[in-house]
Amino acid sequence: MEVDENQPDENQPDVRRDALSTDVPPPHPYHDYAVPPLTPEEQLEAARKHIIEQDKLIAQLKDKVFSVSRFQCDDGQMSFYTGFPDYDTFKAVYMTLQPTATNMVGWSQAQRLKQTEVQVTRQAFNIPKLATMDQFFLFLCCLRQGFAEQDLAVRFGVSQSTVSRICVTWANYLYFMLGSLPIWPSKATVDECMPTCFRNTYPDTRVILDCTEIYVQMPSLKVLKSKIYSHYKGNPTFKGLIGIAPSGEVSFVSDLYTGSISEKEITELSGILAMLEEGDLVMADKGFLIKEMLSKLNVSLVTPPFLGPSGTFNADEVTETQTVARLRIHVERAIRRIKEFHIFDGVIPMTLVGSVNQMWAVSAMLTNFQGPLF
Structure with missing residues (x-):
């Protein structure tokens, strides 16, 4: 019996019936003809939902932007990035600077104006x-955490050259502004704020001095290599003199000198002698061989006693050594505060030599905003 090929097989599904079945899925939802048009009320509601979603997204993105507003409610983060104890202190310092900061001239522009005799209209430093x-x-992030310029450029969404200009400009601006503050207290102020530990032992103390060094890249010129090399550190360094009042505030910051300079030379060149008055007492380490130059000013010097020919200290010398050490340790704590600005952790490259002196002085003066040392 022959089978008609055109005769439908009873065991096979009827494609035509299935095509008309209600079980067939509707056309693809992207086809406009498959979706009924929205009413005006539905369109308005959809637009409102979209706006709310976009506002939430914008708020989330703002929270992720690396700026001071992101950390204004987090004192721990503000201290980490700036060295200020909280946002209120940061803002107070900024508000004091703002009237002149908004009109300051960029460092590169200031150099051009200095080198030319043509009068040029001064423009504010604007980013x-x-x-x-x-x-x-x-x-402050650059100083406190020592972030590289490329890192800061990514964080703040600007170019690396912009970061470089900002750092140099602000270093010189703050060096001038903070450097104009009278951080050297009067004798009356020192006496009024004298801690008991000094009042009971060395009540005439005016300043506690110590030197510290930061590492710097070895220069290529042979003449500079010998001057910048520190035999104490065994590396090329810059050396600075720091003085604190008995109450703990940084009261004197010298310029940075080449690492080969002695404590006696740096004391003479720094200008600290001109600030001392007759009857003052200076406390320092054994390396400060400055008793003779201070005697000419009728200023006393207190250092830990040197070991005599006997090779041992007597009871009075032991007591004096311990007393001076307990008091002099405060200047070392002040220096440690300065070096917590981590830009000084590594080796200062030659590209920063032009502004490292300003950065050092600014960092030292900013420590006075961190609260009591002890």
């Missing part, structure tokens, strides 16, 4: 993508 407060914040 369109970065508010003045965030420029201050960027510079």
Whole structure:
């Protein structure tokens, strides 16, 4: 019996019936003809939901932007990035600087104006993508955490050259502004704020001195190599003199000198002698062989006693050594505060030599905003 090929097989599904079945899925939802048009009320509601979602997204993105506003409610983070104990202290310092900060001239522009005799209209230092407060914040991040310029450029969304200009400009600006503050207290102020530990032992103390060094890249010139090399550190360094009042505040910051300079030379060149008055007492380490030059000013010097020919200290010398050490340790704690600005952790490259003196002085003066030393 022959089978008609055109005759439908009873065991096979009827494609035509299935095509008309209600079980067939509707056309693809992207086809406009498959979706009925939204009513005006539905369109308005959808637009409102979209706006709310976009506002939430914008808020989330703002929270992730690296700026001072992100950390204004987190004192721990503010201290980490700036060295200030909290946002209120940061803002108070900035508000004091703001009237002049908004009109300051960029360092590169100032150099051009200095080198030319043609009168040029002065323009304020302006970074369109970065508010003045965030420029201050960027510079403090550079000092406090020692972030590389490329890192800061990514964090703040600006170019690396912009970061470089901001750091140099703010270093010189703050060096001038903070350097104009009268951090050297009067004798009356020192006496009024004298801690009991000094009042009971050395009540005439005016300043506690110590030197410290930071590492710097070895220069290529042979003449500079010998001058910048520190035999104490065994590396090329810059050396600075730091003085604190008995109450713990940094009261004197010298310029940075080449590492080969002695404590006696740096004391003579720094200008600290001109600030001392007759009857003052200076406390320092054994390396400060400055008793003779201080005697000419009728100023006393207290250092730990030297070991005599006997090779041992007597009871009075032991007591004096311990007393001076307990008091002099405060200047070392002050220096440690300065070096917590981690830009000084590594070797200072030659590219920063032009502004490292300003950065060092600014870091030292900023420590006075951190609260009591003890």
